[in-house]
Amino acid sequence: MIGLIAKAGLQLVLVLLVAPLLSGIMKTMKARLQTRRGPNVLQSYQDILKLLRKGMVIPETASWIFSVTPYVVFVTAALVGLMIPMTATDAPLSLFGGVLAVVYLLALGRFFLALGGLDAGSSFGGLGSSREMTISAIAEPAMMLAIFTVALAASSTNLSEMAKVAVSQSWKFLAPSQMLAFAALFIVLIAETGRIPVDNPATHLELTMIHEAMILEYSGPYLALIEYGASIKQLVLMTLVVNTFFPFGLSSDWTLRGLTLGLVFYLIKMLLLACLIVMVETTNAKLRLFRVPELLMVSFIFGALALISTFLF
């Protein structure tokens, strides 16, 4: 029991530290690609600390749900962070929640975020919630197919089992089903974290913003919590993609040596994936809202093909 709490605490600290760093690095990388200097890598930390010190304005029409939502978003993202194997194959809480629990915890966070958006009573919140729920609804089946493909290999939805099986079968990720599943999950990752082709995180233009519209009314510490939660969710999803398809470097036990090695490999892998995402962001323009389902349909087809290929090859 004590070991469990220690491992959870360690992983929690890791998650809290790496999440803003990762979003900061992605911002600077994007700026560099657009030949701009861009903010320094630690800008995300400074933003969060600034927001924590600021005063807060709560809309008159809002109810208790408006103030509960930031906590729910942050807490669900953090809990999911503890369930996913980052540096070691068995994540601290993997015994208590598999990949389905991860997906549905994120859905719980999104559910409350949408309610928070609508609670403010302005049309921006409704706009954002409607789009967010629609896109996530369309993305869900594709994500589930990709997850099923991977879960079938390990015949279990427990993330540690999947990681152990993936580690033991080296070069398994070259199998066509794994590649197709990776492609499907990558598109879903972009849709879920609100990157460019689906949603533009940097803008406040009503036509294009989805995630930003929901948190338009938030300010001060609540906004800090939600931003922190969003960055953790991004980190968690990227880790899920990385550690299920490219699991090498995951240490099999929680020894100091294994952890440091795992951490190094983990950071390198995350950087590579970040580069890939940023590459996609800079080379693509944002899709019109009613083109996004076609993109997600493509990912659904990838998922289905991945499933069939596990059966064929």
Place this chain on the structure above:
Amino acid sequence: MNTLPVAATFTLSVALYSVGALVSLASWRKPALCRHICCGTALAGAIFGGLAAVFGILQGTAVRWSISSGIPLFAYSFDYDALAGFFNLTLAILAGAVSIYSFSYLKEFEGKRNIGFFGFLFHLLLLSLTIVFTAANALLFLIAWEVMALAAYGLVTFYHEDRETRRAGLLYIVMAHIDAGCLLLGFALLMQVSGSADFAQFRTAAVHLSSSQQAIAFVLFFLGFGIKAGVIPFHIWLPAAHPVAPSNISSLLSGIVLKAGIYGMARIFLEGLGVLPSWAGLLVLIVGVGSAVLGVLYALMEHDLKRLLAYHSIENIGIILIGLGAALVFRVAGHPQLAAVALIAALFHTLNHAIFKCLLFLGAGSVLHSTGSRNMEELGGLIRPMPVTAFCFLIGAVAISGLPPLNGFVSEWLTYQSLLAGFGVTGGLTRILFPLAGSMLALTGALAAACFVKAFAITFLALPRSAESRSAHEAPRSMRIGMGCLTGACLVLGLGATWFVPVFDALTEQLLGPRVGTNLITAHRWVLSAGTPHGGLVSTSVIAIALLLLLIPAVLLVSSAGRRFARRRGPAWDCGLPGLSEHNEYTATGFSKALRMIFSVLYQPRREIQTVFDVSPYFPKAIRFESEIEPTFEKRLYAPLKDLLLRFATRMRAIQAGSIHAYLAYIFVTLVLLLLFGVRP
């Protein structure tokens, strides 16, 4: 185990229901007294029913007893086994909550409506449901089944003043009678094979069923129970009938009366017909997936709170059928373990759906009770005047969307696990069908979440959109208690799932053979496993505790940042326009617009905008906006069928055209034909 008084408590509960029915009918002249009697006896009956169910489950072995009646082949014989116990437990929980809720809900009837008649029908419904779940004689089952349909019809058309209610009631009773007809044929076929009318004989005679007889019986029973459960092609009565009923009744209708169809399927498919071929299981699975997806898609477009919930019943019945279909396929593929897990998923979701659907309907009922309107576009901002109802509705919404740590998530998680297990075990087409069903289940879950964000937010959050919602007041105490009990049940079943699962052991052992409950719970009692050696694990209780623990860093983060932060309430951002009113808020139509565009192939949306202007079209005085989606099933399938039938009937009327010569000619021709052809040996 000493023999628990199952028969005694059961007969006491039946007696209470019957006495309650007669007494409330007798005392219809004094409404106040009648209201208390009606709800009191119903509550007492529910409590004893619940006790009987708990004893039945704890007892483990089936208890049988019967009273003979004067009529041949027809005996009042009951068989209280695990399956009957489980469904009676569901009925008891719901009946208890609804009776408490009705204490004050019926107060508004006192002046205007006949509470005695309502009480009579209410008790008749509960009585017939109890008998349907425990009948061991086919004839008694059919009689209780139709009495349930008739009582439900009486309650659905309780407000029989407006045409819509009458039409919906008639549609309900006609469909109910069609499914009773199918069951009649099915049972007659089984009785002919087994030679007697009680279910025990059906079980033993199931092996003599030839494959064609089995197929015909399966189709008849699936048709009969499918219509009652409201699966997709036969669902049109459900969104028509449930909203027009009084709210406490529509919660029972959606909660438990639909489950009678599920009980029938479980009883007959798993026991009555022997081992069904795999195409039967696949058919149930496919119909389940269809009902789930189409049910939620139609629910998304509804702006009437109770119609939305009715469509969601179709969706959840679909999810239950997915579990049941998977169980049938596993059984015929020779994997009783997996079949047991799938059956537990289906029946656990039946209980969960009964509880949170009843909670949501009671919530909608209290909204209707205080604002007098069911249309979401006229509601809004009800969380301030009705905090308790809002909280209960929120818990119901989270549960129905299958989000952790509540009970909806646990049963959907079990359904996913059984679908996942299906990949490895079945051959040919089914290998692909199971994961695809899994992805459709995910789509359904996400759309359900979207739908309930819309339902909760538009109804309860932000500014009230109409005078009634401004003048809303909190529901009376007993309605709040009723909802509170069900919210508690959701939480308890969600967090305590691992303690509840062993309840299914006796059930799966009787229906399928293996006792799977134990290995669903791993070594330390907190974690629910998928039954396979190192399969998926989940523990809602640990998740809930972890969520609470993780709150500490969040709160520390927020409060530790230097001096006390200033918190003030100000107007929401209004882009500089003065005064943000409720017209700026997002409406239900707006919220579901995106999905309507994406699934326009299914909806065929139609929009009509009329502007009234005097000088130029650019300065409209009034704009009338009307949008609707196409009711494909009614338009494509049922309306042409009805027209064909009525046209044929009107043409057939020509044979009674009034001329006596024609009448004599009919007899003459019959006589001559018979003479010529009849006499030949």
Place this chain on the structure above:
Amino acid sequence: MILIWLLIVPLAAGPLAFFLRRRHLMEAVNLTAFAVLLCLATALSLQVGRSGPVSVLDGFFYADALSALVVLLSAFVALICSIYAIGYFRHDESNGVFQEGEKLGGGRAINKLREYYTLTPLFVFSMILVALANNLGILWVAIEGTTLASVFLVMFYGRETSLEAAWKYAIIGGVGLSMALFGTILTYYSAHQALGTDTLAGLNWSVLVGNASQFDKPTMRLAFILILLGYGTKAGIAPMHTWKPDAYSEAPIPGAAMLAAAVLNCAIYGLVRFYILTAKCLGPGFASHLLILFGLLSMGVAVPFILVQKNFRRMLAYSSIDHSGIMVLALGFGGPLGVLGMLLHMTFHSITKPLLFFCAGNVQQQLKTDLFREAKGGLIHSMPLTGAAFLMVTLAVTGAPPFSLFLSEFTILRAGFSRGYLVLAILFITFLVAIFSGFLIHIANLVLGPDPGLPSAETCRWKKSSVVGLALVIIVMGFWIPAPLFRLIQGAVDIVTSGR
């Protein structure tokens, strides 16, 4: 001796009422006569149940379990209709319903009542005679008697439409019964070949049934066809059913109820007597194919007319065509199950059908029309008792489970299945469901709905007591059947199947 009294009581009541002239006395005579008749009928059933067939006047009148059952049912229906008739005619007289008939040459109101109160006992006398007659010729004469007595009932109101209905009833009835006579003659001829006796006993049923197997086969085949068409016309089986809607919508409600509930039993009774003979002579195959064909045809003909019916009185007629079809179909399925189903159906139908007519009568007298179009609905507000009874009896008549007709239809379905007619059974259930839907939709729209503001019409004690009493009997029969009645039915089933 009970048989003699059973015949004398109605025979005496008719002329007695004729001479008594004043309404109260006539009603009293009618009521007491039928009450006594019911007691005698129950005594007869108990005696037959205990000690087997009873015969008197060396076999001229003969009562076995089957005829005792028909006598009991006819007596019950007659009593219930007479109670209702008192209230019904008082309402008609006060609302001047007879004026239109008088203009067309009919008698004054009090003469009309005298006509009714003299003819109804004779009508019941001929029904009792049908059940008790041992001689098949006398059976025919008695059924012809019911027709003649009921022609005046149909012509009662003297309107143009009732004349038309009476004419059609008389002509079609006449033709039907002449066919039945021809069938009786041929049966006598085929029996004559075998027995050789040409005394009176030559046509006695008890004698014929003993050695029916030696009858001349082709003659019996022709005879059964003619009997089926003849008594089928009286029972209202398609295609000879055309007179029924007109007769039932024009006759006064008590008369129509007796026509629908009691005369139907007599006609089916006649058909069953000959069915027993034919089954023993030719084997059940020949007769059952014909009976199944005509049974399903009648149910099929009734469905479209109930679905798109404009007049609720005529809808009752089509319901009784459907029920006669069900009984004939049950007889066609044959075997102990089929015959049990038919007799149960006959019993429950005779108990349920009169209430349907009484409710329709109350509604017609309240709304002064029998068209659905002119009735604005919402009757439950102005006449709650009749409205509720109407809904309940609609469910009962169309065979909805909690009521007894469901049990008989279930037995018939099982008979169909045991004979292996799967497709016919499915057709049978589809017809039943279609008729249930059509019936309930019409009646629900009539009874339920907003309050049209009609004055409350539940004032007459007689009408209320008959409706409530009959409703209670129907509800009880759903769950419990008195043992002696069931023994009687069981005895009748043995007679029909083994033909003792």
Place this chain on the structure above:
Amino acid sequence: MTFLQDPEFGDRIITLMAALVLVLQIAAVGQRWLVSSIRIFAVQSFLLAAIAGIIAYFNHASHIYIAALLTLVLKAGLLPWLLERLVRRIQIRREIEPLINAPLSILIAGCLTLVGYVVAQSFYHPEETSVRAALGHNTLAVAIALFLIGFFTMLNRRKALTQVLGLLSLENGLFLAAISLTYGMPLVVELGIFFDVLVAVMILGILVFRIREAFDSMDVSKLRKLRE
């Protein structure tokens, strides 16, 4: 005079009379005048009474004499007189425009006779029956033909009165069948049947009179108000 005892002669006479009745029946089908069709009916009844008398004489069956006498008095005498009195009171002479024109209806009557023979042939096997019953055996075919043609005339006529006549000729067919096949039903049954036929005609007469009053014409095809 010995031929009076010779059954062969009786059989000849009966078949001749039955044939005559059939011819009259077919003539009645094509008949235009109301009064003359009543008279045809009277003659038919007379012939039937004669057949009954001959059968009674040859078989020494006393109760058939009573039946013959009743037919003579009732059907040959009383009924035609009653119907003619009714016709005179209603003052209609020319009457009948049948639904199907005369030549075609006579052709149909011929076919019906053929049907009568086919049906009678199918189940009568002459070789078995004892000689005694041979006296009126081939009249069964005539009886069935009479029955069918009587039915057809009811079908074919517009006027109410002529439908009653059709019904009566139908009864004649039955009477012929009764006496020729089985030498008459038991007496009580015969009396019952006569009584019923008489009452039926009385009632139909009242009805015709009332319809004449209400619709001031006897055309039955006008009775169309009760539909569906």
